[in-house]
Amino acid sequence: MQLHRSTIADHNESLLKDHQRRIQYLRSEVPRVDEVLPLLTDLQVAIPSWALGTGGTRFGRFSGGGEPRSLEEKIEDVGLLHALNQSSGSISLHIPWDVPQHHAAIRTLAAQHGLLFDAMNSNTFQDHPGQAYSYKFGSLHHVDKAVRKQAVEHNIEVIRQGVELGSKALSIWLSDGSNFPGQLNFRKAFQNTLESLQEIYAALPADWKLWLEYKAFEPNFYSGTVADWGQSLLFVNKLGPKAFTLVDLGHHLPNANIEQIVSLLLMEGRLGGFHFNDSKYGDDDLTTGSIRPYQLFLIFNELVEGMDARHMSHSRDMGWMIDASHNVKDPLEDLLQSVEAIKLAYAQALLVDRKALQEAQAQNDVARAQEILQASFRTDLRPLLAEARLQAGAALDPLQLFRQLHVRNSLIKERGNTAVATGL
Amino acid sequence: MQLHRSTIADHNESLLKDHQRRIQYLRSEVPRVDEVLPLLTDLQVAIPSWALGTGGTRFGRFSGGGEPRSLEEKIEDVGLLHALNQSSGSISLHIPWDVPQHHAAIRTLAAQHGLLFDAMNSNTFQDHPGQAYSYKFGSLHHVDKAVRKQAVEHNIEVIRQGVELGSKALSIWLSDGSNFPGQLNFRKAFQNTLESLQEIYAALPADWKLWLEYKAFEPNFYSGTVADWGQSLLFVNKLGPKAFTLVDLGHHLPNANIEQIVSLLLMEGRLGGFHFNDSKYGDDDLTTGSIRPYQLFLIFNELVEGMDARHMSHSRDMGWMIDASHNVKDPLEDLLQSVEAIKLAYAQALLVDRKALQEAQAQNDVARAQEILQASFRTDLRPLLAEARLQAGAALDPLQLFRQLHVRNSLIKERGNTAVATGL
């Protein structure tokens, strides 16, 4: 389903008067809003191919309808999101769920939708048809060299696929771990994993990055072989300058201070990117910003401060991705909400009065530091995001337009009610 | 696969001498061991039909082989466990995964294996073929009366199935909950659930019990409609004398003191039964006793003390069940390990010097109270369990015998490598 420019224009026209009143008021209250507009416009959040269909849990899955049946339809869905918000300008593929038949055709299709190919994701947490060895007991950390080799080769194949598509990063999430005390020798598991990662790293093109995700638990429930930021950092430091840690917000033990982790990884020059989502208990994979919006803002506060301190480009020098499971919402609506929440937190962070904050910190004026952060968080910046969209040719209210256009119904008509996105 | 008596006898013969030395030593150290032997023999732990095959997570499932393909084969597997340990004398069925074709035949088959039918489990956490309404947004708590009615009728049908089989309890686990703030009106969800439960309760035969499980989270990640023991207790108190709370060890928030919950539910006369498993993070469904064996002992310590205070029969007045997911072990081996861990904790609790403990408590002699509990926990009671098995005609070392007989290989030969137990 393709969106006509005129559809968006009509939508914007109908909301313009109200919008202009709001943005005008905001400009009067926060003079710097126009300064940050280009930054907001530039930030693009990659959509993972596996988040376009309904997700599930080990207890079941309740299909929505109209899910994409092919890589082409996934690209169309992301294209639609991008048309609506001009903020989702790339797609992150997952191999083997998204192996293209014809790479050139796929690249052309993506380009037609204004999309790039973000990080490529390998999969050694499941067994795939025709595979010689099982990953039941892990992949890159496996006690058996043959299994490790198979997993290494799969990752190298994913790089190859990515090269064809113009991707520049390999994102590795390992489910490797153990369910019971005694199952693993932790040290050997680490060393096997390191050796495997080194072989993959060696196959990385010069302009590529390797992002190593960590996760505290699930699907293994006793230990994870890359279980926290400290372990991921150990690995990437041993790998080399193209290796970085990737932070998924849901992959921590209860009460972890993620914003501090972000700050320290940036300090070490080893923060590669994000998988955004939200959670209350574990890796709940809920809509970003739906549970702890203030934490999301605090994370962006560290990102802006830390990237500026290293003179990094916010939009280009970090991988921004969503990783979520849409179990009870329309996946496309959920993604629109997530992207909005991410950019809202980014906008709030950009508008923090950083000079005042530094002064408050220098004086240990804790109450004032809190006031400064909360002032930015409390300011209603939704009109600013709308303005950024307006200027970029997107919809003033993407979710409203999505609903007015009955997009889901159209997709169901086109694709049927029982299609299941590959990988779900 | 049926076990010959002589197989067990041969096995026991080969281990007898060592066993006798150990039990003799234990008798000399702990004179009361023979007193508790009959209690140990009586305690039977029900095996859930869904735990006989390999379990999985939302990320995947790695099949073992030789999984039971039918209810009949599930009964055979439990029969085999029971022959090995004489401690797994019942099976807990799950509808619709285990709907019998011919109830009489199934009862006969179970009787041949010395098995009873423990609590029946309903399933409204998944959609089943041919179902009019979806449980995507819950079942007994659903905003739509028609959905609730369907779920109520399913539960009543489960009771009917259970009556045919000689079961005496309905075990209800509701996945009903919400993933996002605002999704539910908590009060209305509670009241709808209560109304639904009352309709089910009304259909309960006079000699049946209803067990209401609670669970903190998963598959919903914001709220659960029966989320903790307090909520379950509210429900069962409003339902009537045949309603009880069921405790699953993995269904709590981090750090919960489960043994205290057990004590208070017993005090209130509302503890109905257990789903045993172990966990480190959430509802990890690991082998009972594999992660926190001391906690398991402390729970049994409360059970023995509290049941004795109410003059309850340990074996008959409580539902003892396993609920686990066997992702990386042979399910039958895992179940043997779990039953052993449960009975070991029970034995340790039976041998606590209760009079001394009461004295220590009356004097706030905390160090001594700890010594008393740990003395029982530290005592090696494995020979006592072996003796109980020996006297009951079971194997001295069930796991060793299971392996020596190459049971899994036989099952694979018989059932194939790719069979998947129904419901998995």
Added chain:
Amino acid sequence: MQLHRSTIADHNESLLKDHQRRIQYLRSEVPRVDEVLPLLTDLQVAIPSWALGTGGTRFGRFSGGGEPRSLEEKIEDVGLLHALNQSSGSISLHIPWDVPQHHAAIRTLAAQHGLLFDAMNSNTFQDHPGQAYSYKFGSLHHVDKAVRKQAVEHNIEVIRQGVELGSKALSIWLSDGSNFPGQLNFRKAFQNTLESLQEIYAALPADWKLWLEYKAFEPNFYSGTVADWGQSLLFVNKLGPKAFTLVDLGHHLPNANIEQIVSLLLMEGRLGGFHFNDSKYGDDDLTTGSIRPYQLFLIFNELVEGMDARHMSHSRDMGWMIDASHNVKDPLEDLLQSVEAIKLAYAQALLVDRKALQEAQAQNDVARAQEILQASFRTDLRPLLAEARLQAGAALDPLQLFRQLHVRNSLIKERGNTAVATGL
């Protein structure tokens, strides 16, 4: 230190123009703001006497200066807060830290500051000079009847003190619990506590309420005798219609859904009041709204919905209190921030489009339900709180005025740098 009306008037005059622009804009965006103004004005948050000085941890305490040296000075401090925000119109005393010499004089002093006496707090978590028995092993749950009796009598004495002052509620927080397995018989501890509470309840004047707080852990680290809402509810149900549960936001296990607990306690007619604070790990006693402002809003969302469903008066039918420890901030600044955060969350909850939310819930339109809640949360309602203050004769910006007046310096001059508030 007393604030002149003219001081506030001058302050407001200086900020008035900006304020009027903001409130005018808000009125144009949210027409209902004027409807909720009276509710906002009415809500008064009690200040606990022990929060007026610098708090500490077991590792130490870093005094600020100018702390109140007497009950009179505590009342003056609350009077100052109330003059600044007209939202802190009562004080919650703690016995024996705040035993008045002359009740009439204290009542007059409070009245001069426009203050009432909120719930009285007893203290059986510490030993007090001259006390016959120690609370080392608990108080109301103690194995020794003589200790329980002493603790009961203390609570009755607290009621007596409260009657003299015009208070109408007794707030009981029990630290009773255990540090080690075996230390307590949980059932007997419950029953002893119940018996003790019944004796206290019997001494309650007809128009008084008893609020029973619960707490998961600390200062005991194995079990708490009133450890969660389920236990508190069991007690208050057994006590009678004047007994209610009190919720302290920091007293839960990790990840607890507090808003659901609030909803269910309201449903049961057993929610008596709140101790507001914020936390990341345990009972951190941080400034309300400083860590999880969205959770605070969700709690108020349940409060407004649930109280309205029971036709309760928001301001009169619930106990609103702060309970915090000000370790690194000026306590008075911290309290101003907390009250502001509480009223902001209340305002956000009042302005939720409840009709739309009900519709969304009735249709399981989860994405829309989230949009509705977040729209209210994202709206910048700080001008509305300022307007409520302006109309009530308080300061438009209490914290700014507090700083401009150099209140802390004045207090230090008056009281010295080393005064320590009683009880700290």
Added chain:
Amino acid sequence: MQLHRSTIADHNESLLKDHQRRIQYLRSEVPRVDEVLPLLTDLQVAIPSWALGTGGTRFGRFSGGGEPRSLEEKIEDVGLLHALNQSSGSISLHIPWDVPQHHAAIRTLAAQHGLLFDAMNSNTFQDHPGQAYSYKFGSLHHVDKAVRKQAVEHNIEVIRQGVELGSKALSIWLSDGSNFPGQLNFRKAFQNTLESLQEIYAALPADWKLWLEYKAFEPNFYSGTVADWGQSLLFVNKLGPKAFTLVDLGHHLPNANIEQIVSLLLMEGRLGGFHFNDSKYGDDDLTTGSIRPYQLFLIFNELVEGMDARHMSHSRDMGWMIDASHNVKDPLEDLLQSVEAIKLAYAQALLVDRKALQEAQAQNDVARAQEILQASFRTDLRPLLAEARLQAGAALDPLQLFRQLHVRNSLIKERGNTAVATGL
């Protein structure tokens, strides 16, 4: 209070017969027990000077009696423990709580009790009389260089004190952190801390080690500047070969896999030592082994495996210390229990069938790996510990003897009922 050799001899004589029966049985069951005896004898657990008196929480402290009033009395108490168990052969001092008047005399006194001086502990988490700057907002991480300098100098002074006493390690626990978002710039806090640590490191004698503890939270409740093992490892790697991470079992987020952390720190050559205790919720500082004895065993399992892999001496190449708070038990009894639990876990780990475990791991035989570990944990090794004590001239049952001798009563008679150990 000094223990006569004959007292111990008499005690042992009275228990000898029973003991010999038990150890003989154990030898018949576990032939390797005699091999590990020397290792058990060698392992000495340092007693921290601050754990000899009653501890408390922020809510209060309930004194026991007979607490040591001076460094000399602390040494006497550790001497007594060591006489009882021959396993507590060193004391870990805390400056400024334990500044000796005459170093030579103190060394002589310690030598008379057979005690060495283990790691020295600095204290910058409290303000001390006469100190120029406050640590309210931290010490080594402070925004003000003058405060950092003061804290650095204190640490250097602690080293000086230690040199006088023959200690060989400086143990640094920093409470530095923040209570509120915005309070700190995390990166600058890290860099300030690193600079401070480098200055301390430069003052370290050639044969000394620096141990850097980490702690997730408390007394700061938003961030910790050395909050997890990853952060500690970053620091010690930047410091140099004499810097190591110290693990306190209670300093982790909920559900952390501590044994894996131990394994990885050993792999990196950066594990310096332990603070043993146990906990259910946070840094509860309970008796070691009282809550999660199996976890303690698993930690020792990694220690034995990992130290052997690096050819380290168990007793000499690691710092073994207790860090606990004795709130409801006699501190000396608690310490006897803790040392016993530590050595029991060590013995269990030593007797793990490591060859069989490696085979099971190599075959992914998870059930067998569990059996191997649990077999060692389930074996009752208390007689082995008793035998090690017997051979070393200690008491067969230290706790029993402590009670029979009415040690506490003697100490109360000597020191009074209200003495408070310095630092408590």
